[in-house]
Amino acid sequence: MTATAPIVRLDGVEKRFGAVRALSGVSLDLAAGECLGLVGHNGAGKSTLMNVLSGVLTPDAGRVSIAGQDVTGGYSTANAQAHGVRCVFQELSLCPNLTVAENARISHPAIRGFGWRGQARRLIGNKLGEVFPGHGISPNDLVGDLSIARRQMVEIARAFAVTDRPARVVILDEPTSSLDSVAAGLLLKHVRRFVEGGGTCVLISHLLGEILDTSDRIAVMRDGGVVALDAARAFDRRSLVAAMGSVTEAHGQADAAPKRGTAQPVVRARPLKQPDERELTAHAGEVVGLAGLSGQGQTELLVRIFDRAPGTDVAGPVALVAGDRQSDGVFPLWSIAENIAVGSLRRFKGKWLLDEAGITHFAEDWRRKIGIRTPDVGNPILSLSGGNQQKALFARALGSDARIVVMDDPMRGVDVGTKQEVYGMIREQAAKGRCFLWYTTETDELRNCDHVYVFREGIIAADLPRAEMTEEKVIHASFREDA
Numbered sequence: 001m002t003a004t005a006p007i008v009r010l011d012g013v014e015k016r017f018g019a020v021r022a023l024s025g026v027s028l029d030l031a032a033g034e035c036l037g038l039v040g041h042n043g044a045g046k047s048t049l050m051n052v053l054s055g056v057l058t059p060d061a062g063r064v065s066i067a068g069q070d071v072t073g074g075y076s077t078a079n080a081q082a083h084g085v086r087c088v089f090q091e092l093s094l095c096p097n098l099t100v101a102e103n104a105r106i107s108h109p110a111i112r113g114f115g116w117r118g119q120a121r122r123l124i125g126n127k128l129g130e131v132f133p134g135h136g137i138s139p140n141d142l143v144g145d146l147s148i149a150r151r152q153m154v155e156i157a158r159a160f161a162v163t164d165r166p167a168r169v170v171i172l173d174e175p176t177s178s179l180d181s182v183a184a185g186l187l188l189k190h191v192r193r194f195v196e197g198g199g200t201c202v203l204i205s206h207l208l209g210e211i212l213d214t215s216d217r218i219a220v221m222r223d224g225g226v227v228a229l230d231a232a233r234a235f236d237r238r239s240l241v242a243a244m245g246s247v248t249e250a251h252g253q254a255d256a257a258p259k260r261g262t263a264q265p266v267v268r269a270r271p272l273k274q275p276d277e278r279e280l281t282a283h284a285g286e287v288v289g290l291a292g293l294s295g296q297g298q299t300e301l302l303v304r305i306f307d308r309a310p311g312t313d314v315a316g317p318v319a320l321v322a323g324d325r326q327s328d329g330v331f332p333l334w335s336i337a338e339n340i341a342v343g344s345l346r347r348f349k350g351k352w353l354l355d356e357a358g359i360t361h362f363a364e365d366w367r368r369k370i371g372i373r374t375p376d377v378g379n380p381i382l383s384l385s386g387g388n389q390q391k392a393l394f395a396r397a398l399g400s401d402a403r404i405v406v407m408d409d410p411m412r413g414v415d416v417g418t419k420q421e422v423y424g425m426i427r428e429q430a431a432k433g434r435c436f437l438w439y440t441t442e443t444d445e446l447r448n449c450d451h452v453y454v455f456r457e458g459i460i461a462a463d464l465p466r467a468e469m470t471e472e473k474v475i476h477a478s479f480r481e482d483a
């Protein structure tokens, strides 16, 4: 850190939501020219703290200063933006019925008058090109037609784009959660360029490797407070996990012994464009991974399997853990309990009414099993932190009777400790005969799979049993030979 006054000072910030004390007197400084990594378990208070800094939430107590000026009274998102504070939220905030350029215009009101469309197209197009070269997004694309990874790229580029207002502090709340490793690497390089040019970044992530590699300092939050704060080089994975508290990192993996015998597969599916005889097959008791760069046809095939579309052969009920929880997973007006139990409603059907007590008991059981942080499963689902919402979606699928569970990059926003527990649950349920189809953008997770299909340009490019699967082979198959 430099000796000059901090660009941001948060002093004794407190925030309560009913019975939940989300922030319990947090003090934190940010310097110009640094990237602060912010880590902590699901529900630790990271997003709440950043919502205070970006003017979305008013703290119950404490002060916010920017560039030495106390801005606490009447601080709002408009003030934050005027001070150059930008935020890329976990739940993406683009308007799906507008184009990429129109969305850029919304947060850059300086673009106006005759020819505003052209200006907006240039602004976002140039920034996308700078951060994510080869992104393949047109400023004229309708946001609703873009994959979640591309939407995330647009949102990030929009936050870094500059018109009449500076970008001094850019908060990135789990910015790589939907990006594949190539796009994530490009973003993290951009973050370094930005801070080396004097900007400030707050990077929130559950991927501890990227936090350790990209940050200058790291703050660890636990239960609403900052419990450790030091130079990044003072931490390693183990000490970060320990500081986060109550999480263990047992790296289990699938047994390398081949399991496929002569049994009939429970799922068979071919990508529509597959030029050869290759198809995805999955057997009872197997965890089958779908790998490759993001948006290479993995989600499309999973959705076709879930829908039992022509060209797929699916034996048994299917449950889905959606990757885009905001638009496909969470029922935003329902409680946590209703969101969990909706996958198992038949079990709770009475003669006339649903068995409400049974639903609560079932949800309560899963709250404990998967560690959903809430005082009451009757609370609205949107009262949960992002990672805890994702855990509720897991509970919905794992608690259902479906023999086949289809998971579309399901660990988005789930903390390291819970991930290990969920990996364990998946392997345990597979051992009892359940079949899992698992698309992941995290290569590390493929170690939990018995068989991996690597996708490229909409087709299966490689078919790797666990014993033959290496990261190198997956990466090699993800890129065209001539690319």
Ligand SMILES: Nc1ncnc2c1ncn2[C@@H]1O[C@H](COP(=O)(O)OP(=O)(O)OP(=O)(O)O)[C@@H](O)[C@H]1O
Pocket (backbone or CB within 6 Å): 017, 020, 021, 022, 040, 041, 042, 043, 044, 045, 046, 047, 048, 049, 090, 373, 374, 382, 383, 384, 385, 386, 387, 388, 413, 415
């Ligand atoms: N709008 C809200 N209403 C009620 N409770 C809330 C609300 N927003 C956050 N909370 C609660 O505040 C606590 C902190 O949540 P926050 O979203 O800041 O956690 P987080 O560290 O960002 O977690 P994650 O890693 O899952 O994103 C959680 O217990 C959450 O349930």
